[in-house]
Amino acid sequence: MGKRENISSSVIRRLPRYYRFLRDIDKEGITHVSSNELAKRMRSTASQVRQDFNCFGEFGQQGIGYSVKQLREEIENILGIKCHYPAVLVGAGNIGTAIANQVIFENRCFDLIGVFDKDPMKIDKKIGSITIMHTDEIEPFCTSNSVVTAILCVPKSAVEELSQRLYDVGVRSFWNFSHYDLNMKFKNVIVENVHLSDSLMQLCFRINQTHS
Amino acid sequence: MGKRENISSSVIRRLPRYYRFLRDIDKEGITHVSSNELAKRMRSTASQVRQDFNCFGEFGQQGIGYSVKQLREEIENILGIKCHYPAVLVGAGNIGTAIANQVIFENRCFDLIGVFDKDPMKIDKKIGSITIMHTDEIEPFCTSNSVVTAILCVPKSAVEELSQRLYDVGVRSFWNFSHYDLNMKFKNVIVENVHLSDSLMQLCFRINQTHS
Protein backbone atom coordinates (compact mmCIF):
# COMPACT_ATOMS: atom_id res chain seq x y z
CA MET A 1 0.00 0.00 0.00
CA GLY A 2 2.72 2.51 0.86
CA LYS A 3 2.57 5.74 2.76
CA ARG A 4 0.57 7.84 0.31
CA GLU A 5 1.50 11.17 1.90
CA ASN A 6 2.43 14.55 0.50
CA ILE A 7 1.56 13.83 -3.10
CA SER A 8 2.26 17.24 -4.61
CA SER A 9 0.26 18.58 -7.52
CA SER A 10 3.19 18.27 -9.91
CA VAL A 11 3.51 14.58 -9.04
CA ILE A 12 -0.20 14.10 -9.64
CA ARG A 13 0.11 15.69 -13.05
CA ARG A 14 2.75 13.11 -13.93
CA LEU A 15 0.92 10.04 -12.60
CA PRO A 16 -1.24 9.40 -15.67
CA ARG A 17 1.86 9.46 -17.84
CA TYR A 18 3.70 7.05 -15.57
CA TYR A 19 0.68 4.82 -15.77
CA ARG A 20 0.59 4.90 -19.57
CA PHE A 21 4.27 4.14 -19.88
CA LEU A 22 4.09 1.31 -17.37
CA ARG A 23 1.24 -0.20 -19.34
CA ASP A 24 3.36 0.01 -22.49
CA ILE A 25 6.35 -1.53 -20.76
CA ASP A 26 4.14 -4.26 -19.35
CA LYS A 27 2.90 -5.04 -22.85
CA GLU A 28 6.49 -5.34 -24.03
CA GLY A 29 6.88 -8.15 -21.50
CA ILE A 30 9.45 -6.34 -19.39
CA THR A 31 9.17 -7.23 -15.69
CA HIS A 32 11.51 -4.72 -14.09
CA VAL A 33 12.32 -1.14 -14.97
CA SER A 34 14.91 1.25 -13.56
CA SER A 35 14.33 4.88 -12.68
CA ASN A 36 16.76 5.70 -15.45
CA GLU A 37 14.76 3.87 -18.13
CA LEU A 38 11.48 5.39 -16.95
CA ALA A 39 13.06 8.83 -16.91
CA LYS A 40 14.01 8.47 -20.55
CA ARG A 41 10.42 7.78 -21.53
CA MET A 42 9.12 10.55 -19.28
CA ARG A 43 11.73 12.98 -20.63
CA SER A 44 12.69 13.55 -17.02
CA THR A 45 15.52 12.53 -14.69
CA ALA A 46 16.11 9.33 -12.74
CA SER A 47 16.31 11.49 -9.66
CA GLN A 48 12.84 12.88 -10.20
CA VAL A 49 11.35 9.46 -10.90
CA ARG A 50 12.71 8.12 -7.61
CA GLN A 51 11.61 11.26 -5.79
CA ASP A 52 8.11 10.91 -7.26
CA PHE A 53 7.71 7.27 -6.27
CA ASN A 54 9.20 7.89 -2.89
CA CYS A 55 6.20 9.90 -1.79
CA PHE A 56 3.89 6.91 -1.99
CA GLY A 57 5.94 4.10 -0.54
CA GLU A 58 9.05 2.13 -1.28
CA PHE A 59 8.86 -0.85 -3.58
CA GLY A 60 11.94 -0.63 -5.70
CA GLN A 61 14.79 -3.08 -5.30
CA GLN A 62 18.32 -1.78 -5.15
CA GLY A 63 20.35 -3.12 -8.02
CA ILE A 64 17.25 -4.36 -9.84
CA GLY A 65 14.74 -1.56 -10.24
CA TYR A 66 10.97 -1.50 -9.91
CA SER A 67 8.56 -4.34 -10.54
CA VAL A 68 6.50 -3.14 -13.50
CA LYS A 69 3.45 -5.08 -12.39
CA GLN A 70 3.60 -3.84 -8.81
CA LEU A 71 4.31 -0.24 -9.74
CA ARG A 72 1.56 -0.21 -12.32
CA GLU A 73 -0.95 -1.60 -9.84
CA GLU A 74 0.10 0.90 -7.19
CA ILE A 75 -0.43 3.84 -9.56
CA GLU A 76 -3.71 2.28 -10.65
CA ASN A 77 -4.79 2.32 -7.02
CA ILE A 78 -3.62 5.83 -6.35
CA LEU A 79 -5.38 7.21 -9.40
CA GLY A 80 -8.38 5.02 -8.65
CA ILE A 81 -8.66 3.96 -12.26
CA LYS A 82 -10.71 0.88 -11.45
CA CYS A 83 -13.60 2.84 -10.04
CA HIS A 84 -16.76 3.32 -12.10
CA TYR A 85 -18.38 6.64 -11.37
CA PRO A 86 -21.72 7.11 -13.11
CA ALA A 87 -21.33 10.01 -15.53
CA VAL A 88 -23.46 11.92 -18.00
CA LEU A 89 -22.61 13.96 -21.05
CA VAL A 90 -24.35 17.25 -21.64
CA GLY A 91 -24.12 18.47 -25.23
CA ALA A 92 -24.00 15.92 -28.05
CA GLY A 93 -22.31 18.08 -30.66
CA ASN A 94 -19.06 17.25 -32.41
CA ILE A 95 -16.82 17.32 -29.39
CA GLY A 96 -19.42 15.82 -27.09
CA THR A 97 -19.90 12.84 -29.39
CA ALA A 98 -16.17 12.34 -29.82
CA ILE A 99 -15.59 12.47 -26.08
CA ALA A 100 -18.52 10.19 -25.32
CA ASN A 101 -17.22 7.54 -27.67
CA GLN A 102 -13.79 7.74 -26.14
CA VAL A 103 -15.09 7.44 -22.58
CA ILE A 104 -17.37 4.55 -23.54
CA PHE A 105 -14.56 2.83 -25.41
CA GLU A 106 -11.96 3.23 -22.68
CA ASN A 107 -14.48 2.18 -20.04
CA ARG A 108 -12.17 3.29 -17.25
CA CYS A 109 -12.84 5.49 -14.20
CA PHE A 110 -16.25 6.53 -15.49
CA ASP A 111 -19.35 4.80 -16.80
CA LEU A 112 -21.18 6.99 -19.25
CA ILE A 113 -24.84 6.24 -18.61
CA GLY A 114 -26.66 9.25 -20.06
CA VAL A 115 -26.38 11.83 -22.83
CA PHE A 116 -28.40 15.02 -23.04
CA ASP A 117 -28.94 17.64 -25.70
CA LYS A 118 -31.53 20.37 -26.22
CA ASP A 119 -31.71 19.95 -30.00
CA PRO A 120 -34.96 18.06 -30.83
CA MET A 121 -33.27 16.63 -33.94
CA LYS A 122 -30.83 14.73 -31.73
CA ILE A 123 -33.24 13.30 -29.18
CA ASP A 124 -33.65 9.52 -29.47
CA LYS A 125 -30.55 9.23 -31.67
CA LYS A 126 -27.83 7.07 -30.19
CA ILE A 127 -24.22 7.43 -29.10
CA GLY A 128 -22.86 3.94 -28.67
CA SER A 129 -25.72 2.18 -26.91
CA ILE A 130 -26.95 5.33 -25.16
CA THR A 131 -30.05 7.10 -26.36
CA ILE A 132 -29.81 10.90 -26.35
CA MET A 133 -32.33 12.52 -24.00
CA HIS A 134 -33.64 16.06 -23.79
CA THR A 135 -31.96 18.29 -21.24
CA ASP A 136 -35.33 18.53 -19.46
CA GLU A 137 -34.73 14.99 -18.27
CA ILE A 138 -31.46 15.81 -16.52
CA GLU A 139 -32.99 16.16 -13.06
CA PRO A 140 -34.99 12.91 -12.81
CA PHE A 141 -32.25 10.92 -14.53
CA CYS A 142 -29.36 12.19 -12.39
CA THR A 143 -31.35 11.83 -9.20
CA SER A 144 -32.41 8.25 -9.80
CA ASN A 145 -29.00 7.19 -11.10
CA SER A 146 -26.86 8.97 -8.49
CA VAL A 147 -24.76 10.62 -11.17
CA VAL A 148 -21.38 11.73 -9.85
CA THR A 149 -19.77 13.45 -12.81
CA ALA A 150 -20.96 15.56 -15.73
CA ILE A 151 -19.06 16.09 -18.95
CA LEU A 152 -19.87 19.56 -20.22
CA CYS A 153 -19.63 19.95 -23.97
CA VAL A 154 -22.06 22.83 -24.41
CA PRO A 155 -21.27 26.45 -25.25
CA LYS A 156 -20.07 28.70 -22.46
CA SER A 157 -23.39 30.57 -22.50
CA ALA A 158 -25.32 27.42 -21.59
CA VAL A 159 -23.04 26.21 -18.81
CA GLU A 160 -24.15 28.63 -16.12
CA GLU A 161 -27.71 27.34 -16.06
CA LEU A 162 -26.97 23.67 -16.78
CA SER A 163 -24.21 23.39 -14.19
CA GLN A 164 -26.54 24.83 -11.56
CA ARG A 165 -29.19 22.26 -12.41
CA LEU A 166 -26.64 19.43 -12.27
CA TYR A 167 -25.33 20.75 -8.97
CA ASP A 168 -28.84 20.86 -7.55
CA VAL A 169 -29.28 17.14 -8.18
CA GLY A 170 -25.97 16.26 -6.55
CA VAL A 171 -23.36 16.36 -9.29
CA ARG A 172 -20.12 17.57 -7.70
CA SER A 173 -17.51 16.92 -10.36
CA PHE A 174 -17.22 18.22 -13.90
CA TRP A 175 -15.09 17.53 -16.94
CA ASN A 176 -15.47 20.94 -18.50
CA PHE A 177 -14.76 21.63 -22.16
CA SER A 178 -16.16 25.15 -22.06
CA HIS A 179 -14.46 28.33 -20.94
CA TYR A 180 -16.99 28.92 -18.22
CA ASP A 181 -15.26 29.12 -14.84
CA LEU A 182 -17.12 26.63 -12.67
CA ASN A 183 -14.87 27.20 -9.67
CA MET A 184 -16.02 30.80 -9.61
CA LYS A 185 -19.64 29.64 -9.25
CA PHE A 186 -19.25 26.66 -6.92
CA LYS A 187 -16.76 26.26 -4.10
CA ASN A 188 -17.13 22.59 -3.22
CA VAL A 189 -16.88 21.18 -6.68
CA ILE A 190 -14.12 19.32 -8.53
CA VAL A 191 -13.45 20.70 -11.98
CA GLU A 192 -11.10 19.41 -14.63
CA ASN A 193 -10.92 21.88 -17.48
CA VAL A 194 -9.94 21.07 -21.04
CA HIS A 195 -9.16 24.24 -22.92
CA LEU A 196 -8.36 23.14 -26.45
CA SER A 197 -8.08 26.68 -27.76
CA ASP A 198 -5.47 27.50 -25.11
CA SER A 199 -3.45 24.54 -26.27
CA LEU A 200 -3.68 25.74 -29.87
CA MET A 201 -2.58 29.25 -28.89
CA GLN A 202 0.45 27.84 -27.16
CA LEU A 203 1.37 25.88 -30.26
CA CYS A 204 1.04 29.10 -32.23
CA PHE A 205 3.27 30.95 -29.77
CA ARG A 206 5.96 28.32 -29.97
CA ILE A 207 5.93 28.32 -33.77
CA ASN A 208 6.29 32.10 -33.76
CA GLN A 209 9.13 31.88 -31.29
CA THR A 210 11.21 29.61 -33.50
CA HIS A 211 10.36 31.56 -36.66
CA SER A 212 11.85 34.76 -35.28
CA MET B 1 6.33 46.70 -28.08
CA GLY B 2 8.02 46.07 -24.73
CA LYS B 3 11.10 44.11 -23.85
CA ARG B 4 9.85 40.58 -24.45
CA GLU B 5 12.63 38.92 -22.50
CA ASN B 6 12.74 35.95 -20.16
CA ILE B 7 9.20 34.75 -20.74
CA SER B 8 9.22 31.66 -18.56
CA SER B 9 7.23 28.57 -19.44
CA SER B 10 4.81 29.11 -16.58
CA VAL B 11 4.04 32.59 -17.86
CA ILE B 12 3.49 31.20 -21.35
CA ARG B 13 1.02 28.68 -20.00
CA ARG B 14 -0.96 31.54 -18.49
CA LEU B 15 -0.96 33.81 -21.53
CA PRO B 16 -3.89 32.20 -23.35
CA ARG B 17 -5.98 32.59 -20.22
CA TYR B 18 -5.02 36.23 -19.81
CA TYR B 19 -6.00 36.70 -23.41
CA ARG B 20 -9.40 35.09 -22.95
CA PHE B 21 -10.18 37.13 -19.86
CA LEU B 22 -9.08 40.37 -21.48
CA ARG B 23 -11.35 39.62 -24.42
CA ASP B 24 -14.22 39.07 -21.98
CA ILE B 25 -13.42 42.26 -20.09
CA ASP B 26 -13.18 44.15 -23.38
CA LYS B 27 -16.65 42.88 -24.35
CA GLU B 28 -18.00 44.14 -21.03
CA GLY B 29 -16.90 47.61 -22.14
CA ILE B 30 -14.35 48.05 -19.36
CA THR B 31 -11.37 50.13 -20.46
CA HIS B 32 -8.96 49.67 -17.57
CA VAL B 33 -8.31 46.76 -15.31
CA SER B 34 -6.16 46.43 -12.18
CA SER B 35 -3.82 43.57 -11.41
CA ASN B 36 -6.10 42.81 -8.49
CA GLU B 37 -9.18 42.42 -10.67
CA LEU B 38 -7.33 40.26 -13.20
CA ALA B 39 -5.92 38.13 -10.41
CA LYS B 40 -9.43 37.38 -9.20
CA ARG B 41 -10.43 36.06 -12.62
CA MET B 42 -7.18 34.14 -13.01
CA ARG B 43 -7.51 32.69 -9.48
CA SER B 44 -4.06 34.09 -8.88
CA THR B 45 -2.51 37.03 -7.02
CA ALA B 46 -2.10 40.67 -8.00
CA SER B 47 1.59 40.20 -7.41
CA GLN B 48 1.83 37.43 -9.94
CA VAL B 49 -0.15 39.31 -12.53
CA ARG B 50 2.22 42.28 -12.27
CA GLN B 51 5.23 39.99 -12.30
CA ASP B 52 3.90 38.22 -15.40
CA PHE B 53 3.31 41.43 -17.32
CA ASN B 54 6.56 42.91 -16.18
CA CYS B 55 8.53 40.43 -18.26
CA PHE B 56 7.23 41.82 -21.51
CA GLY B 57 7.26 45.55 -20.96
CA GLU B 58 5.62 48.17 -18.83
CA PHE B 59 2.33 49.61 -19.87
CA GLY B 60 0.36 49.85 -16.70
CA GLN B 61 -0.44 53.21 -15.13
CA GLN B 62 0.05 53.70 -11.46
CA GLY B 63 -3.21 54.52 -9.74
CA ILE B 64 -5.23 53.49 -12.79
CA GLY B 65 -4.31 50.00 -13.92
CA TYR B 66 -3.80 48.48 -17.36
CA SER B 67 -5.45 49.55 -20.58
CA VAL B 68 -7.52 46.53 -21.56
CA LYS B 69 -7.17 47.30 -25.26
CA GLN B 70 -3.42 47.77 -25.10
CA LEU B 71 -2.79 44.73 -22.92
CA ARG B 72 -4.99 42.55 -25.06
CA GLU B 73 -3.21 43.64 -28.22
CA GLU B 74 0.18 43.08 -26.64
CA ILE B 75 -0.70 39.52 -25.63
CA GLU B 76 -2.19 39.00 -29.07
CA ASN B 77 1.18 39.97 -30.54
CA ILE B 78 3.19 37.85 -28.17
CA LEU B 79 1.08 34.76 -28.80
CA GLY B 80 1.00 35.62 -32.51
CA ILE B 81 -2.70 34.93 -32.70
CA LYS B 82 -3.15 36.93 -35.87
CA CYS B 83 -0.92 34.67 -37.93
CA HIS B 84 -2.45 32.16 -40.35
CA TYR B 85 -0.33 29.06 -40.61
CA PRO B 86 -1.58 26.57 -43.22
CA ALA B 87 -2.57 23.40 -41.39
CA VAL B 88 -3.93 19.98 -42.24
CA LEU B 89 -5.89 17.47 -40.24
CA VAL B 90 -4.99 13.80 -40.44
CA GLY B 91 -7.76 11.49 -39.26
CA ALA B 92 -11.38 12.50 -39.79
CA GLY B 93 -12.93 10.41 -37.04
CA ASN B 94 -15.01 11.76 -34.18
CA ILE B 95 -12.33 13.83 -32.52
CA GLY B 96 -10.76 14.90 -35.80
CA THR B 97 -14.06 16.21 -37.10
CA ALA B 98 -14.81 18.00 -33.85
CA ILE B 99 -11.38 19.61 -33.77
CA ALA B 100 -11.52 20.59 -37.44
CA ASN B 101 -14.82 22.34 -36.98
CA GLN B 102 -13.51 24.21 -33.97
CA VAL B 103 -10.34 25.33 -35.76
CA ILE B 104 -12.31 26.37 -38.84
CA PHE B 105 -14.85 28.18 -36.72
CA GLU B 106 -12.34 30.02 -34.56
CA ASN B 107 -10.28 30.90 -37.62
CA ARG B 108 -7.37 32.05 -35.50
CA CYS B 109 -3.66 31.17 -35.64
CA PHE B 110 -4.20 28.39 -38.16
CA ASP B 111 -5.98 28.00 -41.50
CA LEU B 112 -7.22 24.47 -41.95
CA ILE B 113 -6.78 23.81 -45.65
CA GLY B 114 -6.76 20.02 -45.92
CA VAL B 115 -8.23 16.93 -44.26
CA PHE B 116 -6.99 13.39 -44.81
CA ASP B 117 -8.30 9.96 -43.92
CA LYS B 118 -7.51 6.47 -45.10
CA ASP B 119 -11.11 5.24 -44.92
CA PRO B 120 -12.51 5.10 -48.51
CA MET B 121 -16.01 5.75 -47.12
CA LYS B 122 -14.90 9.16 -45.94
CA ILE B 123 -13.07 10.36 -49.06
CA ASP B 124 -14.89 13.19 -50.88
CA LYS B 125 -17.14 13.83 -47.88
CA LYS B 126 -16.81 17.32 -46.44
CA ILE B 127 -15.84 18.96 -43.18
CA GLY B 128 -16.95 22.55 -43.40
CA SER B 129 -15.97 23.51 -46.93
CA ILE B 130 -13.01 21.11 -47.03
CA THR B 131 -13.23 17.87 -48.99
CA ILE B 132 -11.65 14.89 -47.28
CA MET B 133 -8.73 13.43 -49.24
CA HIS B 134 -7.02 10.08 -49.05
CA THR B 135 -3.84 9.97 -47.00
CA ASP B 136 -1.98 9.05 -50.21
CA GLU B 137 -2.39 12.69 -51.21
CA ILE B 138 -0.61 14.06 -48.15
CA GLU B 139 2.75 14.51 -49.85
CA PRO B 140 1.72 16.42 -53.00
CA PHE B 141 -0.79 18.52 -51.06
CA CYS B 142 1.55 19.53 -48.24
CA THR B 143 4.39 20.27 -50.62
CA SER B 144 2.41 22.50 -52.93
CA ASN B 145 0.62 24.27 -50.08
CA SER B 146 3.64 24.76 -47.77
CA VAL B 147 1.79 23.23 -44.86
CA VAL B 148 3.30 24.25 -41.52
CA THR B 149 1.25 22.33 -38.98
CA ALA B 150 -0.46 18.96 -38.84
CA ILE B 151 -3.26 18.04 -36.46
CA LEU B 152 -2.93 14.35 -35.65
CA CYS B 153 -6.19 12.64 -34.77
CA VAL B 154 -5.27 9.10 -35.78
CA PRO B 155 -4.58 6.11 -33.52
CA LYS B 156 -1.15 5.88 -31.92
CA SER B 157 -0.25 2.96 -34.18
CA ALA B 158 -0.66 5.10 -37.30
CA VAL B 159 1.26 8.14 -36.08
CA GLU B 160 4.76 6.77 -36.50
CA GLU B 161 4.45 6.37 -40.25
CA LEU B 162 2.23 9.39 -40.93
CA SER B 163 4.34 11.80 -38.88
CA GLN B 164 7.44 10.70 -40.81
CA ARG B 165 5.72 11.37 -44.11
CA LEU B 166 4.56 14.78 -42.92
CA TYR B 167 8.03 15.56 -41.66
CA ASP B 168 9.53 14.57 -45.00
CA VAL B 169 7.43 17.18 -46.79
CA GLY B 170 8.40 19.92 -44.35
CA VAL B 171 5.82 19.84 -41.56
CA ARG B 172 7.63 20.84 -38.36
CA SER B 173 4.83 21.38 -35.89
CA PHE B 174 2.14 19.05 -34.64
CA TRP B 175 -1.00 19.28 -32.56
CA ASN B 176 -0.99 15.74 -31.34
CA PHE B 177 -4.07 14.00 -29.93
CA SER B 178 -2.45 10.57 -29.82
CA HIS B 179 -0.19 9.11 -27.16
CA TYR B 180 2.65 8.65 -29.60
CA ASP B 181 5.72 10.55 -28.38
CA LEU B 182 6.75 12.69 -31.35
CA ASN B 183 9.61 14.35 -29.50
CA MET B 184 11.21 10.94 -29.11
CA LYS B 185 11.22 10.53 -32.91
CA PHE B 186 12.09 14.05 -34.07
CA LYS B 187 14.34 16.55 -32.36
CA ASN B 188 13.65 19.74 -34.26
CA VAL B 189 9.91 19.63 -34.13
CA ILE B 190 7.32 21.56 -32.11
CA VAL B 191 4.74 19.35 -30.49
CA GLU B 192 1.69 20.34 -28.51
CA ASN B 193 0.12 17.27 -26.98
CA VAL B 194 -3.49 16.91 -25.92
CA HIS B 195 -3.93 13.89 -23.69
CA LEU B 196 -7.61 13.74 -22.91
CA SER B 197 -7.35 10.43 -21.08
CA ASP B 198 -4.73 11.91 -18.74
CA SER B 199 -7.10 14.71 -17.94
CA LEU B 200 -9.86 12.21 -17.17
CA MET B 201 -7.56 10.18 -14.92
CA GLN B 202 -6.71 13.29 -12.96
CA LEU B 203 -10.38 14.04 -12.48
CA CYS B 204 -10.80 10.48 -11.23
CA PHE B 205 -7.92 10.88 -8.82
CA ARG B 206 -9.30 14.08 -7.40
CA ILE B 207 -12.76 12.56 -6.89
CA ASN B 208 -11.21 9.62 -5.07
CA GLN B 209 -9.17 11.97 -2.92
CA THR B 210 -12.24 13.80 -1.63
CA HIS B 211 -14.23 10.59 -1.19
CA SER B 212 -11.71 9.12 1.22
Added chain:
DNA sequence: TAGATTGTTAATCGATTAACAATC
Protein backbone atom coordinates in the same frame (compact mmCIF):
# COMPACT_ATOMS: atom_id res chain seq x y z
C1' DT C 1 -3.09 66.50 -2.01
C1' DA C 2 -4.72 61.65 -0.87
C1' DG C 3 -5.82 57.19 -2.67
C1' DA C 4 -4.88 53.74 -5.80
C1' DT C 5 -2.03 50.97 -8.21
C1' DT C 6 2.06 50.05 -10.70
C1' DG C 7 7.07 48.26 -11.35
C1' DT C 8 10.57 46.05 -9.11
C1' DT C 9 13.42 44.19 -5.56
C1' DA C 10 13.76 41.01 -1.77
C1' DA C 11 11.96 37.01 0.82
C1' DT C 12 9.73 32.76 0.72
C1' DC C 13 8.29 28.70 -0.89
C1' DG C 14 8.29 24.53 -3.57
C1' DA C 15 10.10 21.64 -7.06
C1' DT C 16 14.04 19.66 -9.35
C1' DT C 17 18.60 17.91 -9.36
C1' DA C 18 22.80 16.07 -7.27
C1' DA C 19 25.04 13.10 -4.26
C1' DC C 20 25.83 9.09 -1.76
C1' DA C 21 25.23 5.49 1.72
C1' DA C 22 22.47 1.31 1.80
C1' DT C 23 21.61 -2.97 -0.32
C1' DC C 24 20.04 -6.19 -3.82
Added chain:
DNA sequence: TAGATTGTTAATCGATTAACAATC
Protein backbone atom coordinates in the same frame (compact mmCIF):
# COMPACT_ATOMS: atom_id res chain seq x y z
C1' DT D 1 32.50 -9.78 -4.29
C1' DA D 2 31.49 -6.05 -7.84
C1' DG D 3 28.03 -3.63 -10.36
C1' DA D 4 23.71 -1.66 -10.41
C1' DT D 5 20.24 0.85 -8.60
C1' DT D 6 17.37 2.33 -4.89
C1' DG D 7 15.82 5.63 -0.96
C1' DT D 8 16.78 9.82 1.01
C1' DT D 9 19.10 13.94 2.37
C1' DA D 10 21.20 18.20 0.92
C1' DA D 11 21.95 21.72 -2.67
C1' DT D 12 20.21 24.21 -6.38
C1' DC D 13 17.13 26.30 -9.08
C1' DG D 14 12.97 28.64 -10.35
C1' DA D 15 8.51 30.38 -9.39
C1' DT D 16 5.41 32.71 -6.26
C1' DT D 17 4.45 36.04 -2.81
C1' DA D 18 5.38 40.12 -0.01
C1' DA D 19 6.77 44.66 0.43
C1' DC D 20 7.31 49.28 -0.78
C1' DA D 21 9.02 53.35 -3.21
C1' DA D 22 7.50 55.64 -7.37
C1' DT D 23 3.86 57.95 -9.58
C1' DC D 24 -0.62 58.52 -11.82
